[in-house]
Amino acid sequence: MYSGSSADQLKKELEGRVEDRLGPVFQRYGLDIRDLMTPLKWKPLVLVIGNYSSGKSTFINELLGVQAQRTGQAPTDDSFTIITTPEEQEEEGEVPGNTVVSDDRLPFASLRRFGESLIAHLKMKKINVPLLQDLAIVDTPGMLDSVTEKDRGYDYLGVVGDLARMADLIILMFDPHKAGTIKETYQAIRTTLPESAGEDRVLYVLNRIDECENVVDLIRSYGTLCWNLSQMTGRKDMPRIYLTFAPKEGENVPSELRIWMNERNELKNAIGSAPRMRLFHILHEIDRACRExxxxxxxxxxxxxxxxxxxxxxxxxxxxxxxxxxxxxxxxxxxxxxxxxxxxxxxxxxxxxxxxxxxxxxxxxxxxxxxxxxxxxxxxxxxxxxxxxxxxxxxxxxxxxxxxxxxxxxxxxxxxxxxxxxxxxxxxxxxxxxxxxxxxxxxxxxxxxxxxxxxx
Ligand SMILES: Nc1nc2c(ncn2[C@@H]2O[C@H](COP(=O)(O)OP(=O)(O)OP(=O)(O)O)[C@@H](O)[C@H]2O)c(=O)[nH]1
Ligand SMILES: [Mg+2]
Structure with a gap:
């Protein structure tokens, strides 16, 4: 796997080269090349979005090996939670949204523009987990069907768009019950994500496949999701869709599900590639800014x-x-x-x-x-x-x-x-x-x- 420190070294080399070569040219046209990198100055970011109850928080808990997030049927979480490690000498704990958007070492200042309602639904959790040394994970409120900006109190898709722009990896999670039929998910895939993130940064996941009654049921759900995705993305090629489920703690995985265990592990490994994705992300941003x-x-x-x-x-x-x-x-x-x-x-x-x-x-x-x-x-x-x-x-x-x-x-x-x-x-x-x-x-x-x- 790509180590955080070699990624860091390359990142520094790249930043130096960019400032040397492009700084003066950008300046001549009233632009600051450093602004471009500000949203990317912190740790690599993994954003987990998707339908409500698709299993986002359960997956994050499993990944971290601790019960960091609350889980439950029906819309459970209505907050954006950035999960990371405490600084040196710092205790584990929670940081309120207000502090998160005011801390200029963090890249979240832009979220302030979504107002107090969002800030009340934003927090940072600091827990000591080795995986979080090299990256941070953002858990998000599930996407809903009949909800308006007024109901949420802030522009939910706007926030998702901003976070997606910063994120190096985006996990978009569906479940067989609502395989791509949720309105907010539709809007996110149709407009928000293409405007904010390159296709290569999005991983599609069909989760909770253990709830499919049999293989036919699974194929039906998978087919529905593929069809809906192709309608939403307009892509001719189907991106890979990870077919996963959360193994129940302390229980043996039923034999018919064992073949799918690999998918969950591959998804977890893909998250480990976030530091490398960060480099591609930075290059992509520089490339775009240069072409513009x-x-x-x-x-x-x-x-x-x-x-x-x-x-x-x-x-x-x-x-x-x-x-x-x-x-x-x-x-x-x-x-x-x-x-x-x-x-x-x-x-x-x-x-x-x-x-x-x-x-x-x-x-x-x-x-x-x-x-x-x-x-x-x-x-x-x-x-x-x-x-x-x-x-x-x-x-x-x-x-x-x-x-x-x-x-x-x-x-x-x-x-x-x-x-x-x-x-x-x-x-x-x-x-x-x-x-x-x-x-x-x-x-x-x-x-x-x-x-x-x-x-x-
Ligand atoms: N059978 C089954 N249940 C799951 C799976 N993943 C999660 N669940 C259950 O589904 C419910 C919802 O899971 P959460 O992790 O809270 O889902 P979420 O996407 O975070 O939901 P919101 O935060 O409300 O958007 C919980 O009761 C989980 O135990 C899975 O793969 N299979
Ligand atoms: Mg949740």
Whole structure:
């Protein structure tokens, strides 16, 4: 199994490399690469979600070897419980939600936004169990059918989404009685999880299979779950579904169930891989942030390029007017005002040009340059920015679904940037930054993926 310390070492190496290579580029676009890692700064996290009474808490207790969580038929637990070990010199015990969201060593500050109702339903339990040295487990209230946000008092799926974003491994538990038919489960799989977690981080479990009357009954439940899952995820391939049950304490496992014992053990072993999954998770987040920024930089580069084209035309026209003003400005002055006595062109023909003949042509040229600059600054550029913001999609060719998804995530950020700092974008070397981002994606991230796989 992947040891926590080798994962830690790789994590530090990765963080160093990211700060070195990407820190300055992210900073140039008003982003802090460290923010990206804040939710991932604590221990690897295993999130256990699923239908009420599917056996989440029973499984956690079995995994830890202690009765950490209350269990029982019907919805039993209405709290999110983070289970971890006490710090050095600290006693076992419970920490209330308020302290959990205020502790800046922990990654849960974002949960504060779900309000007091959630905080009252959030706690941390600290128990001395070796498994928890390298990871923390979050037990959650079961998903229900006819429940609204008002009934819960907080946005349950919002909380699940936030935790899923932080989690390195998500166990989604079903049972044969309600194999994928619960409304909240449907919403979680349909929207919350895809927005927060990669597919590879979710383990599907059909638990309590000992309650199936016979193999036919089990196959029926399994089939129903597969069908429901395929409807919910839209995936063509069926993910692995662990078929498990909790062996009753002190009782022998009935012979017909013995063949399924392996599944439960494999699920437990999969949880041990959370530290390694954390590394993949971090890489995944960095990869995503880099690709998002790369697309943003591409759009800004196109914004800059488009304006430079316009500026070139204006400059050409301005230059023409400038030369005309330089040559003829004083000729018109002489015609209408009677001075200067000798125009620049006259002095040229006579061969008597002196510095005094250059004063008016230069004044006229300067007037043209100054007014062109003013025109560009006051009218042409703001109009270009306004038009670009109105038609942001024209900055890029979005030829793949992946690019379209990325674009949907950064569109507002880009709009804000153009509203606030459009001028600054003209002076940034976007193409160089894009090269750096792409080099990181092509080389460094790949190298780290290989390293994690090698050490597995
Ligand atoms: N037969 C059988 N019963 C189980 C199994 N797992 C759990 N149970 C029982 O099912 C009931 C519900 O288990 P819990 O672990 O409390 O379920 P939960 O998912 O945590 O439920 P909530 O916290 O209410 O969402 C308890 O009475 C358990 O003893 C199992 O694999 N087989
Ligand atoms: Mg429970």
């Amino acid at each position: 920024l790369a697309l943003e930089v591409e759009a800004l580069s196109s914004f800059r390029g488009g304006f430079m084209e316009k500026l070139k035309d204006t400059a050409k026209f301005g230059m023409l007017v400038c030369i005309t003003a330089f040559m003829l400005g004083d000729v018109f002055m002489k015609l209408f005002l009677g001075y200067p006595d000798t125009t620049f062109l006259e002095s040229l023909f006579k061969g008597t040009t002196s510095t005094t003949n250059l004063i008016w042509p230069l004044v006229w040229a300067m007037i043209v340059i100054a007014s062109t600059t003013l025109l560009v600054q006051r009218f042409q550029f703001p109009r270009y920015v306004k038009k670009t913001i109105q038609n942001l999609d024209s900055l890029l060719t979005l030829d793949t679904t992946y690019k379209k998804d990325l674009w949907a995530r950064i569109r507002d950020r880009l709009r804000l940037m153009l509203e606030k700092q459009a001028k600054r974008q003209l002076w940034v070397a976007h193409s160089r930054n894009l090269k750096r981002l792409n080099a990181f994606l092509d080389q460094d991230i790949r190298t780290f993926y290989e390293k994690i796989k090698e050490k597995a």
